[in-house]
Amino acid sequence: MQLTHIDLAGEHPLSFSQRRIWFVDQLQGHSRQYNLQGVFTLRGDVDVAALQQAFKDIIKRHTILSYNYKSTADAQPCQYFNGHLAFSLQQIDLCTQADQQQLLQKMIVEDYNQSFDLTSQLMLRASLIKIADHHYQLLVTVHHIVADGWSIGLICRELASNYNQHIGMTNATDLQTLEHNYIDFVHWQHRMQADPQWQISIDYWRQQLAQLPTVHELPTQYERGNDVLSGGGLYKTVLSPALTEQLRLFIANQGDTLFVTLQTVFTLWFSRVSGQSDCVLGTPVAGRVAAELEPIIGNFVNTLVLRNKVSGDTCFNQALADVKATLSEALLHQQIPFDLLVDELATERSLAIPPLVQVIFRVNNTINENLQLAGLSIKASQSKVRSAKLDLEVSVIDTGDVLEIEWLYDTALWHQANIETFFAQFSYVLQQCLADQSVKLAELILWSPSQHAAALSHSDSIDIQNTQPSPLHVCFSHFAKQHPQHPAVRCNGQTYSYLALEQRANQLAHCLLEMDFAAQSRIAILLPSGAAMVVAILAILKARHVYVPIHQDTPVKTLSYIVEDAELMMILALSENADTLINSGADFCSLMIFLMTILTSTATRWSSQMNNSASMSKMMI
Known part of the structure; x- marks a missing residue:
């Protein structure tokens, strides 16, 4: 990968993922759906000055955080370095407040909902909320146009290194010198369009995604509207210990990865529930295709469109081989940005239906996001405020002991009871696939006997005297x-x-x-x-x-x-x-x-x- 160092001065193009975010921000008027928020509970003596300087060091090191955005004379978006932006750690004291928890939750929500002005503001902000002596809450929010999940891990690691240096715990920072920045990557991405391999990959995706279904057919609780996606609901659960042990044993014997195995099961579940034989799912990849990109904060993440076709006669083993082959081919052509594919395939844009894929399945493998500041006990809390950028995003987190599964869903389409049903069905499909690798899609049962009995019991208890059913x-x-x-x-x-x-x-x-x-x-x-x-x-x-x-x-x-x-x-x-x-x-x-x-x-x-x-x-x- 040949990166060229680009001078900060002047106007620069946007990466393809940045262009999409800019477009949505302009369309919706400073959208907050691309806010990435981290919430941390700190216990101990916080050196506020050292913490503020630690943030400033990050902003100085990663200049992309100080970029602003505008349209050029020919209506094309561009970004430019704004050296006049200054960081200030907001400090709030709730020590004397009686209803601290209510106020704290309100502040967390308000902080998440506070949109960034891409034309004039710093793309990172932080608030330190004092709950009591030696007890603080730290809110860190960054805009997705300059950061991704990997970047959050980098921010946590560098904040810890900088803070520990400023309080005298270390003599010098242990961070390596950055040879390049995100703008270097942006210019490389645009130069790559003239590379012959780029066109080969474009042709691959055109063929692979030809006549793609417009939208998935998963059953929804509510009819899809014509407006933008609404709020996001989050359902967190874990795979049962017995099923997790069975899954790990299968992976060890087969030599397949956790992602490939679960992606296959999810594809079969998706087809069984939706009735679609043409299954289109997305999965994010880090997009850091070279080692020199790994320490850089920026929006590198890319979405791979994984398309697998199944039939009633497709068995689990066959589907496993097909999913593995599809993934291997997609990774060979992962340098093509998802947003460029949307343009190349002339996909119709809609606020109500995300293009190409509406359902994401991932197994997380990002850098550890834990914050470790000397002299402080820190607990990271997942923000309860979420925005649904797609219809459904399913994330599997392997903690070593258990497999956590998070279902982020659009509340305009489903409520949590629907998602709980999805998880129960997915778990039972996984159980059947692990028990018999030759089981065919048409033979998979969505409800276990106990679930079926529970559903019948629930239906018997429903009072139907006052219902007015619609005609057939x-x-x-x-x-x-x-x-x-x-x-x-x-x-x-x-x-x-x-x-x-x-x-x-x-x-x-x-x-x-x-x-x-x-x-x-x-x-x-x-x-x-x-x-x-x-x-x-x-x-x-x-x-x-x-x-x-x-x-x-x-x-x-x-x-x-x-x-x-x-x-x-x-x-x-x-x-x-x-x-x-x-x-x-x-x-x-x-x-x-x-x-x-x-x-x-x-x-x-x-x-x-x-x-x-x-x-x-x-x-x-």
Whole structure:
């Protein structure tokens, strides 16, 4: 990697990840969703002056923290070093306050929600809140445009080194001299676009992501809106000790990584729950493709789009090999920024639907973020304030003893009960895969026996006396809007989505309405089980009529009796059934027979007296 030292003076381009953040910030007006916040509890005697100077040393060492952003004359974003920005450690004293905890939580939330002005402010701020003698809370917030998860670890390590030096615990800092800074990387990234290997990687991603699904089909509690993603909910849990031990044993025997194994299981769970065979998940990579980038604070993180296709016959072992191969290829081309792919693939931009991927799965391997200041006992607390940048982000943290799993989700789509269900299903799928590596996707069960029994017990306890359930066709339409590509019917080797059936049912319903029958007229269905029957039932209900199911093998004489007794206005049948009825010579009076070719563009309407079966007309639906 050939980095060139760039002078601080002048205007510089933005990295591709920075451009996306700048775009969102301009669109939403100083968005706070890209605030990265650390919360630390300090116990002991804090040297405030030393702490403030330690922060200043970081800012001086990593000049990217002092950059501001603006648009050029041709409306392109640029960044420039602002040497006039000064850091000041904010100090707040709550010692005399009675409601300290409430005030503290309010301050943490307010600090997180306080957006950065990218045009005029320092990109790092810190507050030291005194709770009592020898008891402090330290809030450190940095903007994502200049930092990533790896950078947070660097800030903690350098803050400790600087602080310990300033209080006299060490004679000199143990930090290595930086040969380059983030701006050097930005210019390298733009120069790389002229490299032949860059174009090879672009071509790989174009082929790999061709005809990518627009959005995932995981079931949601609420319908997706047209506005930007809302607040984030965080559900933290751990994998059971028994399942964790079983997983570690499997990995040791197979030689696979924790990420590849869990990514495979997550892919199978994703397909099983969403009904999608084309599974698209994202995973972040550090993006520090050379050793000289590792000690630099900046936004290097990149998102890899991992696309795996599965079917009902795909077994766990096969999926494991496919996921491993997909990941290996993606890593070979990881230098292409995710945000450049969005542009290259001409992906439609939407505030409501993140481009390319909406679901992230990761196994964290960032630098240890613990803060260690001499003479102080420190406990890092995870900020409870979160913003959902995507629909769902699942993070597995291997602590050595347990596997923690964090589910960060968009609260506009789900509530925590939904996510708890997801975790229970994922755990049971993992259990089945580890028990039998040949298990096929179609054989995976989402609910364990105990979970199934608990769900039934819960449903029995629900008071339904005052509920007003929606009609079947209304529920179907609502689900079709939320999950248009979700499989609704599988039969005879064919799969029909909710959208396909909803569209055909609407077309057929319009045809029935044109018949001008009285409401609640009885219409018979003489169809085999499958998509055709589903469409017929929905169409009849949509047209405000009543359906009467009749078995295909019903004798003509019996059918004639049913027609008279039920006062049928029409029979919906396939061509072969209709021909049999007409050729039987039976007198069905003024019965209308509608011949359907389900999921195609035509249907034939027969309107006749049985004595004059030759009169017929065609209708497009």
